[in-house]
Amino acid sequence: MKDKIKTALGLLVVGVFVFAIGGAIYRGIFGKPDFEVLKSAKISSPIKNALFWHEEELEKVSFTEAVVSPTAERTDFIEPLYNALKARGMVKNEEIKTMSELATKKMIELDAYRGTEPNVWEIAEQNGKPYIFKVTITNLSSRGMDLKSVTYLFNLYDVATKAVVWQARTWRTAGFFGGMPDAEETITLIEGKLKEAKVI
Numbered sequence: 001m002k003d004k005i006k007t008a009l010g011l012l013v014v015g016v017f018v019f020a021i022g023g024a025i026y027r028g029i030f031g032k033p034d035f036e037v038l039k040s041a042k043i044s045s046p047i048k049n050a051l052f053w054h055e056e057e058l059e060k061v062s063f064t065e066a067v068v069s070p071t072a073e074r075t076d077f078i079e080p081l082y083n084a085l086k087a088r089g090m091v092k093n094e095e096i097k098t099m100s101e102l103a104t105k106k107m108i109e110l111d112a113y114r115g116t117e118p119n120v121w122e123i124a125e126q127n128g129k130p131y132i133f134k135v136t137i138t139n140l141s142s143r144g145m146d147l148k149s150v151t152y153l154f155n156l157y158d159v160a161t162k163a164v165v166w167q168a169r170t171w172r173t174a175g176f177f178g179g180m181p182d183a184e185e186t187i188t189l190i191e192g193k194l195k196e197a198k199v200i
Contacts (some may be wrong), residue, residue, distance in 0.1 A: 040197045047156070047199050050131035051124045052082050052091040057138050058103035070137050073150055073180070077172065078135055079185040084191065088200050091133055096120050100136075108151040112172055121155070124159045132157040138169075147180055149173045154190070155198060166197050 031037035033157055056070060066113050074097075085091045096119040099107065115199045131156075139151040155165040170189070174180050 002076055016148075033168045035168065035193060037168045037197070039164055041163075041182060043198045045198070046090070047131050048063055048089050049134045050085075050091045050156070051095045051127070051129040051159075052085065053120050053132050053134040054082075054093045054097045054099075055134060055136045057100045057136060070140055070147070070150060072147065073137065073140075073172070076180060077150075077183045077186065081135065081187050081190065084187050085133065085200075089189075090194075090200050092129075094123070094129070096123065097143055097160070098155060102108065106134075117128070121159065121162070130159055132159055139188070143174065143178070146178050147174060166194070166199055168193060183198065 004123075036118065054074070067098045082091065084094055086093075096118060097112075098104075099115075104113065104117050120132060134155040134157065136153045136155070137150060138153050151171050152169065152170045154166075154170075155164050158165050159162065168190075170186065170187055172180055191200065
């Protein structure tokens, strides 16, 4: 009887130990992504009427191990972020999506693109937008045909000076069983950081 109790207790201790290690590994790989505020200038009042700019640095995402497009992230994360900031009045109806200058150049060289990307700065000035909130996908990785992680850089620019007023970076990472996290969690995190900086 005592041997059975000792064995059961031993298995329980080993089970708890393995569970703790497994949990630590899971949190390290799939836990809540870090959010780095890289720059935050002094802002006297909440920002309104900014232009929302989504740029994809395709030269960094198209020639990596990733074999999937970040299109799903636009639908699942970028558009909900735009709508959330619009609801707060930070951005208005204008939303612009572009490729980066380097990606545009590469696409033209490959004869895969013959157009020109819009000049966002000119559009902002013409439409009386004092600020631009720019969301950039700077990197992504995949697991098979599924996204594994996406890195975002956020820049808030003063249109008159082209100076960065606020800058941050975050990573969205797929869960253990695949699938990117719900946009709401990341958006809430972004809104919290923007509130801290008095941007919204």
